[in-house]
Amino acid sequence: MNIVGTTEAAFLLNISVSRVKVLLQQNRIKGAIKKGRVWKIPLYKGIPKVERRGRGLRGTWRKRLCEKSTLIHVNKPAIDSNRKNKKNKPVITIRQGSRKIYCHAAEIKGECQIVYQPNNPLPCGAVVWIEVIPDTVVIPKLLKPN
Secondary structure (H helix, E strand, O other): OOEEOHHHHHHHHOOOHHHHHHHHHOOOEOOOEEEOOEEEEEOEOOEOOEOOOOOOOOOOOOOOOOOOOEEEEEOHHHHHHHHHHOOOOOOEEEEEOOEEEEEOEEEEEOOEEEEEOOOOOOOOOOOEEEEEOOOOEEEEEOOOOO
């Protein structure tokens, strides 16, 4: 049985890390154990199992493994804007289906490939990107502002 932390569980469930922590506090993630300051979350069929409550809205977390690739690309206009305005805004975009995450760095925990397709760019116009196979964990990281 595989064990993951809160960041990896958030990626696999397609929810934020803070939402995972709330679910952990409510004892809704099956088999999760806290060792010191770190949560150890077991995977069932490659994904954490979240218990559903009887009332309220249905959970919006992912219930099965993802089938689409994750795409990572660098936003050149953001780099130019940072240089011009002496800012440090995130320039890396991680696309997981319709979800977009902006960050300064991304840690890829698995297989990926760099793709160059000038005749078939992404909807945003990027012609070079990193394609990560489905369900490979990608951990976005933000740097502190200057």
